[in-house]
Amino acid sequence: MSTLVVNQVYGPVWQGEGPSAGRHASIIRLMGCNLACQWVTPHGLSPCDESQTWDATRFDLHAQGKRMESAEIVRAAMVGSPQMVIITGGEPLLHQGQNGWAEMLWHLDYARVRVEVETNGTQVPTGNWGWCVDQFNVSPKLASSGVPRDKAINPEALGQFAQGGRAAFKFVSSTVADLDEIAQLTQEHGIAREQTWVMPAGVTREEILCTARALADGVLQRGWNLSLRQHVLVYDDEGESRG
Numbered sequence: 001m002s003t004l005v006v007n008q009v010y011g012p013v014w015q016g017e018g019p020s021a022g023r024h025a026s027i028i029r030l031m032g033c034n035l036a037c038q039w040v041t042p043h044g045l046s047p048c049d050e051s052q053t054w055d056a057t058r059f060d061l062h063a064q065g066k067r068m069e070s071a072e073i074v075r076a077a078m079v080g081s082p083q084m085v086i087i088t089g090g091e092p093l094l095h096q097g098q099n100g101w102a103e104m105l106w107h108l109d110y111a112r113v114r115v116e117v118e119t120n121g122t123q124v125p126t127g128n129w130g131w132c133v134d135q136f137n138v139s140p141k142l143a144s145s146g147v148p149r150d151k152a153i154n155p156e157a158l159g160q161f162a163q164g165g166r167a168a169f170k171f172v173s174s175t176v177a178d179l180d181e182i183a184q185l186t187q188e189h190g191i192a193r194e195q196t197w198v199m200p201a202g203v204t205r206e207e208i209l210c211t212a213r214a215l216a217d218g219v220l221q222r223g224w225n226l227s228l229r230q231h232v233l234v235y236d237d238e239g240e241s242r243g
Contacts, residue, residue: 001069002069002070002098002099002100002103002104003067003068003069003070003098003100004030004067004068004070004073004095004098004100004101004104005030005031005032005065005066005067005068005095006028006029006030006031006065006066006067006068006073007029007030007031007050007052007053007064007065007066007089007090008027008029008242009026009027009028009029009068009073009076009077010026010027010029010242010243011025011026011027011077011079011080011082011243012024012025012026012079012080012081012082013025013026013027013231013240013241013242014230014231015084015086015116015230016229016230016231016232016240017137017170017199017227017228017229017230018137018168018170018197018199018227019135019168019197019225019227020084020116020135020137021227021228021230022230023083023084024082024083024084025082025083025084025085025086026077026078026079026080026082026084026085026086027077027085027086027088027242028073028077028085028086028087028088028104029050029053029088029089029090030053030087030088030089030090030092030094030095031053031054031061031064031065031089031090032053032054032089032090032091032094032095033048033053033054033089033090033091033094033120034091034094034120034122034123034151035091035120035122035141035145035147035151035152036048036054036055036146036147037141037145037146037147038145038146039144039145039146039172039174039201040144040146040174041144041174041175041201041202041207041211042174042175042210042211042214043202043207043210043211046174046201046202046203046207047203049203050088050089050090052064053065053089053090054089054090069100070100070103070104070107071103071107073104074104074107074108074111077108078111078113082113083113083114084113084114084115084116084134085108085113085114085115085116086115086116086117086118087104087115087116087117087118088117088118089118091119091120091122091123092117092118092119093117093119093123093125094123096123096125096126096127096129097126097127101127101129102127102128102129105129105132105133106129106132108132109132114134114135115132115133115134115135116133116134116135116136116137117133117135117136117137118136118137118139119136119137119138119139120138120139120140120141120152121138121139121140121153121154121157121158121161121169122151122152122153122154122157123154123157124154124156124157124160125157125160125161130164133166134166135166135167135168136161136164136166136167136168137167137168137170138158138161138167138168138169138170139169139170139171139172140152140153140158140169140171140185141153141172142171142172142173142178142181142182143178143181144173144174144175144177144178144201145172153185155188155189158185158189158191159189159190162189162190162191162192162195163190167195168195168197169186169191169195169196169197170197170198170199170227171185171196171197171198171199172199172200172201173198173199173200173201173211173215174200174201174211175211175214176214176215176218178215179198179215179218179219179222182196182198182224183222193222193223193224194225196224196225197224197225197226197227198215198219198224198225198226198227199226199227199228199229200212200214200215200228200229202229202232203232203237204232204236204237205232205233205236205237208228208229208232208233209228209233212226212228
């Protein structure tokens, strides 16, 4: 029996971020993360909005996670006939060494649904499953996330994603100063302008829009893409329905 530890499978919703924002989707959220992000913004601290998947100081992780068979996960994700399925976390690639990971992706490929995997870019993809993924949404953490650079940046992983042809890089940014760091990272790791998306940090509609206004000119001048957080703009801090 091939299984994974899941926080929640829900949908249909819209993808809220990045190049696929607005698309009809289901979410598979797995447990566990190797980073502990907490952004420093002009509005104060903005903690990880999915810390229930990893933060044992705030949550009972045994209660948050449920072990499910891969086929069961996919059946739940396909309810509502989504246009695509997003596999996220936490950090989902921490699960790639488990049989349940590849089996889940093979089931999704058989279902003929678009698959996107969201990752922080610290884990090198390994194994015979990458062909099942249509797009990797890679979100390297900047210094403003509170994560030390030696933990946040894995040159081997970022280089592999950048050259693989199926990755979009989404940088969560809190101030204009972050843009210089993004410029350095994209140059160092061969990340093209068309692959680069900047997304304002924030967990409320007001924070997102305020930071987006501050970043917009600098993002435009550098030829990058700008992504808001559609689910926050629509639902504010109440959050979308997760069923």
